[in-house]
Amino acid sequence: MYLEMKDIFKSFGEKENRQEVLHGITCGIREGDICVMLGPSGSGKSTLLNIIGGIEEATSGTIKIDGKEITGKSEKILSKYRREYLGYVFQSYNLIPNLTAKENIEVGAYLSKDPLPVSELLNVLGLWEHKDKLPSQLSGGQQQRIAIGRAIAKRPGILLCDEPTGALDYKTSKEILKLIEDVNEKYGTTVILVTHNEALRKMADVVLVLKDGRIVDREESRSKTRAEELEW
Amino acid sequence: MRNPLNKRFFRELKSDIGKYIALFLFLVIMIGAVSGFLVADNSLKKTYDESFDRYNVEDGHFILAGKPEKSLIEDIEKKDVKVYKSFYKMARSGSDYKLKVFVTRKAVNRQDVLKGKLPAKHGEIAIDRLFAINNKMDVGDKIKVGGRTLRISGYVALSDYSALFENNSDIMFDAARFGVGVASQYEFDKIDEAVNYQYAWTNNRKDLSDKERKKKCDAITKVIIRDRTNALEEIIQRLDNQAITFTGNDMGGDKGMFLILLYMVIVIIAFVFGVTTRSTLEAEAGAIGTLRASGYSKASLILHYTTLPFAVTLAAAAVGNAFGYWKFKEVMAALYYNSYSLTTYETLWNEEAFVLTTIIPAIIIVVVVMCVMMWTFRLSPIKFLRHDFRLRKAKRAVKLGNIPFFTRFRIRIILQNKVTYIVMFIGIFLASLLLLFGLFLRPLIDNYSESVDKSLMAKYQYVLKGQVPVAKQKFHLRKPEKYALEVLQINEKDDVSVYGIKKNTAYLKNLKLADEKNQVIATSNYMEKYNLKIGDSIEVKKKYSDKKYRFKIKGMYKYTGGFGIFMSSSNFEKTFDKEKGYFNGYFSDSRLKGIKKELIATILTKEDLNKVSRQLADSMSGAFNTIKVFSVILYMLVIYMLAKLIVEKNAGAISMIKILGYTSSEAGKLYNRATGFVVILSLVICGVIVQPALKNIYKAMVRQEMRGWLDYYMAPWIIPEIMGIGILSYFVIQSILLMKIKKISMAEVLKTME
Ligand SMILES: Nc1ncnc2c1ncn2[C@@H]1O[C@H](COP(=O)(O)OP(=O)(O)O)[C@@H](O)[C@H]1O
Numbered sequence: 003m004y005l006e007m008k009d010i011f012k013s014f015g016e017k018e019n020r021q022e023v024l025h026g027i028t029c030g031i032r033e034g035d036i037c038v039m040l041g042p043s044g045s046g047k048s049t050l051l052n053i054i055g056g057i058e059e060a061t062s063g064t065i066k067i068d069g070k071e072i073t074g075k076s077e078k079i080l081s082k083y084r085r086e087y088l089g090y091v092f093q094s095y096n097l098i099p100n101l102t103a104k105e106n107i108e109v110g111a112y113l114s115k116d117p118l119p120v121s122e123l124l125n126v127l128g129l130w131e132h133k134d135k136l137p138s139q140l141s142g143g144q145q146q147r148i149a150i151g152r153a154i155a156k157r158p159g160i161l162l163c164d165e166p167t168g169a170l171d172y173k174t175s176k177e178i179l180k181l182i183e184d185v186n187e188k189y190g191t192t193v194i195l196v197t198h199n200e201a202l203r204k205m206a207d208v209v210l211v212l213k214d215g216r217i218v219d220r221e222e223s224r225s226k227t228r229a230e231e232l233e234w
Numbered sequence: 235m236r237n238p239l240n241k242r243f244f245r246e247l248k249s250d251i252g253k254y255i256a257l258f259l260f261l262v263i264m265i266g267a268v269s270g271f272l273v274a275d276n277s278l279k280k281t282y283d284e285s286f287d288r289y290n291v292e293d294g295h296f297i298l299a300g301k302p303e304k305s306l307i308e309d310i311e312k313k314d315v316k317v318y319k320s321f322y323k324m325a326r327s328g329s330d331y332k333l334k335v336f337v338t339r340k341a342v343n344r345q346d347v348l349k350g351k352l353p354a355k356h357g358e359i360a361i362d363r364l365f366a367i368n369n370k371m372d373v374g375d376k377i378k379v380g381g382r383t384l385r386i387s388g389y390v391a392l393s394d395y396s397a398l399f400e401n402n403s404d405i406m407f408d409a410a411r412f413g414v415g416v417a418s419q420y421e422f423d424k425i426d427e428a429v430n431y432q433y434a435w436t437n438n439r440k441d442l443s444d445k446e447r448k449k450k451c452d453a454i455t456k457v458i459i460r461d462r463t464n465a466l467e468e469i470i471q472r473l474d475n476q477a478i479t480f481t482g483n484d485m486g487g488d489k490g491m492f493l494i495l496l497y498m499v500i501v502i503i504a505f506v507f508g509v510t511t512r513s514t515l516e517a518e519a520g521a522i523g524t525l526r527a528s529g530y531s532k533a534s535l536i537l538h539y540t541t542l543p544f545a546v547t548l549a550a551a552a553v554g555n556a557f558g559y560w561k562f563k564e565v566m567a568a569l570y571y572n573s574y575s576l577t578t579y580e581t582l583w584n585e586e587a588f589v590l591t592t593i594i595p596a597i598i599i600v601v602v603v604m605c606v607m608m609w610t611f612r613l614s615p616i617k618f619l620r621h622d623f624r625l626r627k628a629k630r631a632v633k634l635g636n637i638p639f640f641t642r643f644r645i646r647i648i649l650q651n652k653v654t655y656i657v658m659f660i661g662i663f664l665a666s667l668l669l670l671f672g673l674f675l676r677p678l679i680d681n682y683s684e685s686v687d688k689s690l691m692a693k694y695q696y697v698l699k700g701q702v703p704v705a706k707q708k709f710h711l712r713k714p715e716k717y718a719l720e721v722l723q724i725n726e727k728d729d730v731s732v733y734g735i736k737k738n739t740a741y742l743k744n745l746k747l748a749d750e751k752n753q754v755i756a757t758s759n760y761m762e763k764y765n766l767k768i769g770d771s772i773e774v775k776k777k778y779s780d781k782k783y784r785f786k787i788k789g790m791y792k793y794t795g796g797f798g799i800f801m802s803s804s805n806f807e808k809t810f811d812k813e814k815g816y817f818n819g820y821f822s823d824s825r826l827k828g829i830k831k832e833l834i835a836t837i838l839t840k841e842d843l844n845k846v847s848r849q850l851a852d853s854m855s856g857a858f859n860t861i862k863v864f865s866v867i868l869y870m871l872v873i874y875m876l877a878k879l880i881v882e883k884n885a886g887a888i889s890m891i892k893i894l895g896y897t898s899s900e901a902g903k904l905y906n907r908a909t910g911f912v913v914i915l916s917l918v919i920c921g922v923i924v925q926p927a928l929k930n931i932y933k934a935m936v937r938q939e940m941r942g943w944l945d946y947y948m949a950p951w952i953i954p955e956i957m958g959i960g961i962l963s964y965f966v967i968q969s970i971l972l973m974k975i976k977k978i979s980m981a982e983v984l985k986t987m988e
């Protein structure tokens with residue numbers, strides 16, 4: 003397995019405020035798969051994603067990426083790990099407001115010795131004519147494209163997407179999902195896509211369903227539907 | 235109901251406690267120091283002014299060669315004055331010091347006891363405090379006075395000796411070499427030294443003008459000379475007595491400097507408040523928009539956001555003033571007590587100080603913060619709701635071609651925070667100016683000493699009381715040269731020496747005297763201070779008289795000693811109605827023999843002139859160091875506060891790039907280097923413009939407040955030193971900021987996702 007999680011526990015708070023959010027997550031994800039993580043709000047999806055992303059530390063358990071253990075490592079090593087393997091896309095685009103579209107992508111490209119050519123990316127993302135605009139001059143969908151471009155510019159092994167379409171309308175959402183799919187196909191990037199939209203299970207290679215901090219279902223799909231054909 | 239927003243104050247204070255404490259302390263110290271100075275200065279000045287009545291200070295005194303007949307004193311008193319016996323004896327302690335001893339004063343020039351008691355009838359003496367301290371004499375110690383061993387019963391200040399001038403003609407006094415003391419009549423009689431028959435007088439009418447006082451003095455002189463029984467050794471009216479007047483003239487001179495420093499700091503702090511409040515508005519834009527949309531008025535919100543800076547300033551001003559009256563006052567008063575023999579002062583409430591150090595600073599800060607608020611609140615509620623602080627609609631990105639990525643990133647940071655950086659620049663500029671103030675005066679004074687050495691008219695310049703010939707003696711190079719001198723008044727503050735000089739003088743190099751009457755050459759320092767050009771006319775006045783003289787400046791003579799104007803001897807004689815060949819001084823390369831001491835008014839040598847600048851440097855060096863430390867703190871405070879603001883404002887972006895895999899030090903390289911670049915650029919620009927700014931402030935200040943003139947001089951190492959200090963300060967701050975960046979958690983981004 004490309005990504006292996008074993009017995010991940012996570013709790014927030016101390017003593018009487020202590021809240022168990024993840025209760026022993028164990029699973030693996032193959033390289034190049036699209037993994038859709040489903041579950042109701044509050045089930046712990048984001049928390050798990052953040053632990054994979056090294057933003058949050060698990061209370062116990064281990065995570066291996068490409069055979070390398072990342073749990074319990076120093077901030078410096080984690081930062082290197084994020085740099086080499088991870089791309090991140092959030093529901094809120096979190097672009098740097100005073101940088102242009104192109105520059106925001108360059109922020110990501112800078113981190114790799116062998117990044118994707120930024121101008122090629124701009125074309126793939128359909129942002130060429132907007133490359134010199136500031137985020138505030140662009141629509142939500144366009145901003146999310148930039149965020150994806152920024153995430154994949156350094157050729158990460160894994161692209162983590164936390165509700166990437168949560169703030170977008172139906173049509174734009176589908177465009178973004180298609181883009182994620184294209185990225186997965188074109189560059190072989192492993193994608194973990196967190197959502198509460200059941201319809202997205204059809205575009206996954208593997209579906210994980212979380213409930214109250216446990217994986218309640220794992221489903222391998224045999225026939226994927228293309229993102230543009232999804233309906234909800 | 236009370237405004238529910240008010241609950242915010244405490245939280246805001248707590249959340250940014252570091253900033254508020256730093257600004258508060260800084261204001262307290264600054265306001266405390268300045269109010270302390272103003273209070274001390276005002277209290278001392280009032281005490282000094284009132285001391286004339288309180289201690290019945292003389293209107294003048296004269297010394298006779300022998301004891302006069304009663305009738306002479308009666309004749310003098312007919313001139314509507316009261317005469318008091320004021321005999322003294324001069325006791326010496328080898329070459330260490332001279333101590334002038336009087337009988338304990340009861341009627342005139344009374345003394346104030348500062349420590350211990352007045353001397354008892356037997357075996358005691360009370361001496362001047364400053365003299366005692368300079369010679370390490372304590373109350374209870376025994377000293378030898380004219381063959382007797384006396385116990386020091388106390389420290390006193392004699393009301394006619396606030397500055398310990400031994401001779402009135404001395405250029406400067408030396409409180410270690412000369413002191414005064416009082417003893418009982420019994421001990422006075424026992425002192426084995428000659429009596430000097432000094433008498434003091436006071437005018438019966440207190441409301442005389444200076445001119446009338448001078449007339450009175452002249453009348454007394456005439457009575458004594460007419461009497462012929464005793465030679466008149468000395469007569470000095472109070473107005474001309476340096477031991478009495480020098481102190482008063484020195485007081486209040488530094489007020490302007492202190493106020494300039496205070497307001498510079500206040501303006502910086504006002505800007506820091508303005509910028510930080512603006513950033514609070516930006517951070518709370520959503521809430522503000524909602525409040526405004528739901529009916530809170532603009533005014534109430536502006537008021538709300540102005541309250542905290544105002545309250546902090548007011549609290550700091552109150553505490554600062556309290557400190558001023560309680561502690562700093564004494565520090566400032568000590569500056570005077572270290573130089574002068576002042577009587578005990580009473581602390582007086584000074585409403586001017588209160589207005590200058592409390593009301594005006596509070597107003598400056600409120601006005602600046604208010605302006606920032608109004609500027610921001612012009613925007614509609616909807617703009618607040620959208621966190622959109624831009625005036626024009628969609629702002630376009632500035633095009634930055636093919637610059638390396640990191641550089642472009644930093645340029646974007648600078649562009650985004652230009653207002654903050656402009657304030658930072660102003661802060662750096664003012665702090666540099668302040669630092670320059672702390673650094674430049676000392677070398678300026680040293681430079682002055684040197685230039686005085688160089689520009690001395692002669693190694694020995696004799697000023698005589700009459701036309702005294704020199705005895706036959708050998709001269710090496712140049713013979714002594716006669717000149718005539720008259721001292722006139724430019725205004726209340728400054729005098730000018732008018733010289734009648736021999737044509738082809740051997741002493742004043744390159745002096746080309748004009749031929750026509752009323753055409754003169756003026757010294758460079760005089761022309762500089764009064765902004766005079768060649769061709770200008772000047773009007774000067776005779777002291778204690780209405781007589782005025784007009785001269786036209788025909789040329790300049792480089793000189794830094796005292797103000798002077800030069801004319802040919804013949805023109806001098808015509809102007810001042812003197813006989814041909816009149817003179818009252820010599821320029822000479824060596825000491826002159828055969829001139830009686832009583833006939834010499836002064837001998838000017840370079841030591842004398844240097845005494846003045848040394849005294850100036852000594853009395854100010856404490857202030858220099860304080861200003862230096864202060865401005866370095868200010869530097870750091872301004873740069874830190876604003877750089878921190880930029881980091882905080884961009885916490886989201888910093889958090890995001892960390893998620894992407896940037897390390898803290900890389901984030902630091904982006905955000906801190908942008909600031910570093912601005913700091914260094916500001917320092918360079920300041921290095922260039924601060925000097926002309928200071929030069930103008932300096933000149934304006936000296937023209938306004940000081941007697942005489944010290945040429946502006948900037949030691950070459952000062953500007954580099956300032957830049958060095960600035961850069962060093964920045965590196966200290968940078969490492970603090972890096973820690974701040976390290977602390978920004980990646981959860982910062984997650985928070986915004988809600
Ligand atoms: N930083 C945190 N501190 C305390 N509780 C948290 C924190 N982050 C998440 N939680 C809690 O963990 C649970 C799971 O949250 P999350 O992982 O965001 O769920 P999901 O993304 O599935 O909606 C929630 O009950 C939430 O309140």
Ligand SMILES: [Mg+2]
Nearest residue numbers: 047048049164
């Ligand atoms: Mg979530």
